[in-house]
Amino acid sequence: VSVRHYVIFSTDGFIKVPTTSDILYNSKNTKDIYIFGFVGGLFRVDNDIIDPSLNWQNPLNWNKYVNMKGTATIPSPIICGKVDDDIFITLINLGMKYRSDLTELHTIHIQGANLPAEIDGFPETSFGIPTWTNYKDSPPVATYYFKPERSGTYVYYNQATASQHVQMGMYGAVVIYPSLKNLEDSGVHKSRSDKWYFERQLISHIPSNATNHNFAYANSYTYFDKEYIILLSNIDSNWHNNVLNSKFYNSINYKPDYWLINGRAFPHTLYPHPQTKKDKKQPNTDQINYESYVHIKYGQKVLLRIINMGYQVVPWHVHGWSFSVAGKDAELNQFLKLSAILNLEKHGNHVQEMGCTASLSSGETYDIIISADDKTESYENYISKGLSTIPYLRSQLKDLLDKNQNSIATIPLEPLKHPNTDFVNFLQLCGQTNPTHDKNNFPHFYTMHNNDSYTMTNNGIYPGGQLTFIQVDN
């Protein structure tokens, strides 16, 4: 059990959205949208101070806080911990840099946390944090407390004037891992030789360096090798402009024109997330961040923590594999729960909820696991040799290229080197026929996206919006 203390500030800022579908972006094909959000992060773990600048009780830090006004982005910092941890979140309302006249109350509500009313963040039934206006005096603060009983994916947001504050961007992910004790209680344990067992049965696909941070829930079928947060939201830029310009906006006219994954629209979703490098040392959280370009290896299991904070239902669709639903709203999937109760796992058996689309209402979270099995075996013959009198795929693609140069895609391979992104030609990839075909380096690209396909746009321009890639290689 650890104490994890976060200090979070509310303020305003801007995000950049693409205005074209150019994969390479610059200042000419992006525009700014005014937003509100939370900044800050992990202050303390147990007695270790992680970031001394977050100590609001030290007056020497106050000047820095004043300068943090106007620096908000979407989404807000990730809050994480494990079951039974003591999670504290101190909230400071910095006020707005570009709308200094706004002095509304702010709160933090953790959806799914099932907290008592005193600290549930609903201001009409408890309290809100007023804006800090006298910088000579310590900021008005209150500290929320959350002792998670269940692992899974939650979301926090500003419940004060939620209609506007959620739309403006005041939300972030909450990730809770099961504890080792939870896992042991469910029959999953690590032996002294560093092997993972369910009861007395070896779980061979779980490597010895796995920890409780490789399980979504206390259940052996929720093991994953890598995890990503997919926080979905949508924006009506007219609303945001009106807030910036102090104009009334009637929320019954809500009409989104941008759809975001972790605060960004395609093609920005492919690039490294600007918040990742800002992340301070996060003890016990090696890999969790807001990257939305999923990069995994064949055979790996990837957990997608999908959260919908938009004002529309999202049918989230994954190409390539059917996924298994590990849980929803921080509750273990009921089929997995039933399988455990009936002891089906013992017999190497279980029941799973599978699918290729998960529909998320506003505020819902889904934990889905993809087993990225290699499909080259089954399709290799057709792609590289042809089958049943149909010529092999590369020769077909060459014909297409002869007729139209634009018919073959170029794909940004691991767009981690922005702005000098490498592109690969799909024909080269797909056409690496024997004997030059290098089976050991054959990346595949799958997409996942909002299946209400008009949301794959940026103000009407396709492709854009809620669309991103999964790169799989060896």
Ligand SMILES: [Cu+2]
């Ligand atoms: Cu699709």
